[in-house]
Amino acid sequence: MSFGISIEASTNKKQKPDPKNLVFGHHFTDHMFIMDYDAGQGWHNPRIVPYQPIALDPAAKVFHYGQTIFEGLKAFKKADGTVITFRPDKNFERLNRSNERLSVPAIDEKLGLEALRQLLLIDQDWIPEEEGTSLYIRPFVIATEAALGVNPSQKYLFMIIMSPVGSYYKEGINPVKIFVESHYVRAVRGGVGDAKTAGNYAASLKAQEEAHERGYSQVLWLDGVHRKYIEEVGSMNIFFRIGGKVVTPALSGSILDGITRRSIIELLRHWGEPVEERQISIDEVIEAHRNGTLQECFGTGTAAVISPVGELSFNGEKYTIQDGSTGELSKKLYDTLTGIQRGIVEDSLGWMIEIK
Amino acid sequence: MSFGISIEASTNKKQKPDPKNLVFGHHFTDHMFIMDYDAGQGWHNPRIVPYQPIALDPAAKVFHYGQTIFEGLKAFKKADGTVITFRPDKNFERLNRSNERLSVPAIDEKLGLEALRQLLLIDQDWIPEEEGTSLYIRPFVIATEAALGVNPSQKYLFMIIMSPVGSYYKEGINPVKIFVESHYVRAVRGGVGDAKTAGNYAASLKAQEEAHERGYSQVLWLDGVHRKYIEEVGSMNIFFRIGGKVVTPALSGSILDGITRRSIIELLRHWGEPVEERQISIDEVIEAHRNGTLQECFGTGTAAVISPVGELSFNGEKYTIQDGSTGELSKKLYDTLTGIQRGIVEDSLGWMIEIK
Numbered sequence: 048m049s050f051g052i053s054i055e056a057s058t059n060k061k062q063k064p065d066p067k068n069l070v071f072g073h074h075f076t077d078h079m080f081i082m083d084y085d086a087g088q089g090w091h092n093p094r095i096v097p098y099q100p101i102a103l104d105p106a107a108k109v110f111h112y113g114q115t116i117f118e119g120l121k122a123f124k125k126a127d128g129t130v131i132t133f134r135p136d137k138n139f140e141r142l143n144r145s146n147e148r149l150s151v152p153a154i155d156e157k158l159g160l161e162a163l164r165q166l167l168l169i170d171q172d173w174i175p176e177e178e179g180t181s182l183y184i185r186p187f188v189i190a191t192e193a194a195l196g197v198n199p200s201q202k203y204l205f206m207i208i209m210s211p212v213g214s215y216y217k218e219g220i221n222p223v224k225i226f227v228e229s230h231y232v233r234a235v236r237g238g239v240g241d242a243k244t245a246g247n248y249a250a251s252l253k254a255q256e257e258a259h260e261r262g263y264s265q266v267l268w269l270d271g272v273h274r275k276y277i278e279e280v281g282s283m284n285i286f287f288r289i290g291g292k293v294v295t296p297a298l299s300g301s302i303l304d305g306i307t308r309r310s311i312i313e314l315l316r317h318w319g320e321p322v323e324e325r326q327i328s329i330d331e332v333i334e335a336h337r338n339g340t341l342q343e344c345f346g347t348g349t350a351a352v353i354s355p356v357g358e359l360s361f362n363g364e365k366y367t368i369q370d371g372s373t374g375e376l377s378k379k380l381y382d383t384l385t386g387i388q389r390g391i392v393e394d395s396l397g398w399m400i401e402i403k
Numbered sequence: 404m405s406f407g408i409s410i411e412a413s414t415n416k417k418q419k420p421d422p423k424n425l426v427f428g429h430h431f432t433d434h435m436f437i438m439d440y441d442a443g444q445g446w447h448n449p450r451i452v453p454y455q456p457i458a459l460d461p462a463a464k465v466f467h468y469g470q471t472i473f474e475g476l477k478a479f480k481k482a483d484g485t486v487i488t489f490r491p492d493k494n495f496e497r498l499n500r501s502n503e504r505l506s507v508p509a510i511d512e513k514l515g516l517e518a519l520r521q522l523l524l525i526d527q528d529w530i531p532e533e534e535g536t537s538l539y540i541r542p543f544v545i546a547t548e549a550a551l552g553v554n555p556s557q558k559y560l561f562m563i564i565m566s567p568v569g570s571y572y573k574e575g576i577n578p579v580k581i582f583v584e585s586h587y588v589r590a591v592r593g594g595v596g597d598a599k600t601a602g603n604y605a606a607s608l609k610a611q612e613e614a615h616e617r618g619y620s621q622v623l624w625l626d627g628v629h630r631k632y633i634e635e636v637g638s639m640n641i642f643f644r645i646g647g648k649v650v651t652p653a654l655s656g657s658i659l660d661g662i663t664r665r666s667i668i669e670l671l672r673h674w675g676e677p678v679e680e681r682q683i684s685i686d687e688v689i690e691a692h693r694n695g696t697l698q699e700c701f702g703t704g705t706a707a708v709i710s711p712v713g714e715l716s717f718n719g720e721k722y723t724i725q726d727g728s729t730g731e732l733s734k735k736l737y738d739t740l741t742g743i744q745r746g747i748v749e750d751s752l753g754w755m756i757e758i759k
């Protein structure tokens with residue numbers, strides 16, 4: 048099925064950035080996908096056009112009421128030139144779960160995947176080939192009706208833009224320092240913390256800025272009710288290895304159902320490693336640190352894949368994990384997952400989708 | 404001080420909508436104010452230009468991470484043609500409090516007021532004169548840097564757009580039915596519920612849609628921690644009159660510090676009426692209803708000014724207030740505040756600012 052996607056090819060190809068010095072999310076490919084929604088008419092006019100600014104009325108609802116959803120996933124180029132993507136179907140499923148929560152009309156997931164396929168084919172020379180690089184893909188929806196008043200928009204745009212990105216780690220995988228946030232709260236059960244919507248990220252900026260000033264790269268959020276159960280980190284889910292067992296916070300309704308999180312759980316289970324998805328308090332983590340059973344801690348997300356945590360700061364105390372170096376399991380998970388994504392480790396769980 | 408605001412007058416004046424049939428936020432005046440921010444350079448190039456679409460890169464941060472702030476206030480035209488605004492200084496103060504919370508650079512409040520003055524003068528023939536009508540003013544800031552990555556933007560736009568609006572009540576003040584929300588949560592202490600930022604409104608859409616389907620016009624939010632303390636309603640703060648005393652939720656950090664709320668408190672105190680700002684649980688309200696001491700309930704906000712509540716629905720039970728009619732105090736507050744705003748009741752608290 049082509050879904051009637053029209054293509055207007057760019058006649059003015061942009062210069063590609065140096066693949067050795069890619070900054071995350073600053074360069075975009077030659078084309079973008081765009082599709083309109085109007086109440087009564089539904090989603091229509093799917094098209095690939097040259098990457099270009101969009102003109103919106105200043106009253107467009109996205110500017111005022113933040114009705115917007117996004118996704119993030121990656122495509123890779125194998126040594127033989129084949130283009131592969133990591134579980135894109137999961138991203139389009141999650142897009143629609145977020146849409147539902149934010150009263151945005153659903154998008155045909157097959158159409159989304161087909162749009163992505165055609166866009167990747169037309170811009171495939173933008174996928175960098177160096178180890179650790181990839182093409183970051185950003186599907187998103189914005190409410191465009193030009194009307195003030197808090198209610199779901201009658202008009203939307205769905206777009207896909209793509210950006211070549213470098214390795215998250217300049218020189219191999221490197222542990223980060225994380226600040227456990229006890230003042231600010233990102234999301235609470237009953238809210239929109241499990242949807243990938245703009246407001247959750249706006250709500251995180253202040254805490255992140257303050258953590259940076261203190262020398263920490265990210266914050267670890269605690270739940271908004273008890274202020275003690277661990278939620279997630281910036282744009283990553285979080286895992287602990289305590290006394291040989293891997294533990295990650297259960298999907299409580301206020302954290303994102305990360306696709307990397309899910310994949311790590313599936314991979315560990317595939318290896319026969321026990322994984323617990325449950326409530327875990329910061330006190331339990333501190334106690335495990337005290338009694339020497341806290342072996343590893345790592346974040347998981349599309350951008351960094353696996354991000355080992357070398358230090359946690361909580362209530363003025365610093366807790367070093369694994370002497371600040373990368374744990375054995377973190378390393379193994381990183382090598383396996385990035386290996387599968389680059390097509391050099393067997394994809395035994397059937398995650399990679401070839402684009403042709 | 405003119406703040407060097409340049410003016411490009413519109414040569415193509417739009418047709419004005421019928422003042423008898425104004426729909427909220429659908430028509431905009433001939434001009435808008437706009438100003439740029441670039442890191443290193445600060446806010447610059449303040450200008451009044453014809454109302455027009457804005458062109459943004461699809462990667463502009465506002466679309467992805469929702470870093471945006473807005474305000475809402477009104478201007479009125481007196482019978483003698485004088486243009487007056489209601490406490491605009493409070494809106495620009497609040498704008499900067501919201502900016503601070505969302506890591507948006509502060510805007511000179513005097514410049515904001517001057518921009519508003521010049522914009523109102525150039526578009527003053529857009530202020531409708533019929534009773535109950537006004538010009539709704541929407542200052543707002545959006546993050547425009549074209550870069551993916553969750554961190555405060557390096558570029559912003561600050562704009563002011565204006566829309567002639569009709570009376571909130573087609574035929575006089577009319578009580579509304581409100582659904583007390585016990586499933587969804589709008590905001591939680593430690594979050595951004597006290598900032599006027601887009602994500603708070605996006606987070607409210609689903610609950611509001613479900614309330615509409617059940618025949619209620621708005622939802623009354625409960626706190627996200629205990630799920631029992633009353634917060635606010637849609638875009639209004641809430642007041643109760645119980646046993647002769649007026650009670651409104653204290654500013655807990657998760658509700659908006661409404662300018663109408665503040666004005667009502669000041670007005671009541673000016674009249675010698677006791678007002679309590681404190682925690683109030685839904686149980687206390689239900690109990691007051693049971694024992695016959697719940698006399699009135701009303702919402703306060705820029706759009707409706709005072710909105711009497713005739714019915715509350717909570718946990719499947721309906722609670723009628725004042726037989727569903729407008730209470731005496733609600734009516735008196737509505738008449739006084741709208742009278743002050745139209746310039747026909749003495750402005751003894753010095754709230755109205757004349758634009759000349």
Ligand SMILES: Cc1ncc(COP(=O)(O)O)c(C=O)c1O
Pocket residue numbers: 119279280281282283284303304305306307308347348349350
């Ligand atoms: C808030 C949040 N949590 C977790 C994640 C990790 O999700 P995924 O593994 O699907 O990238 C992300 C990034 O997408 C995120 O934004």
Ligand SMILES: Cc1ncc(COP(=O)(O)O)c(C=O)c1O
Pocket residue numbers: 475635636637638639640659660661662663664703704705706
């Ligand atoms: C969430 C919220 N609460 C309360 C209010 C009332 O505030 P104000 O009286 O300043 O209009 C508004 C509207 O501005 C609002 O959006």
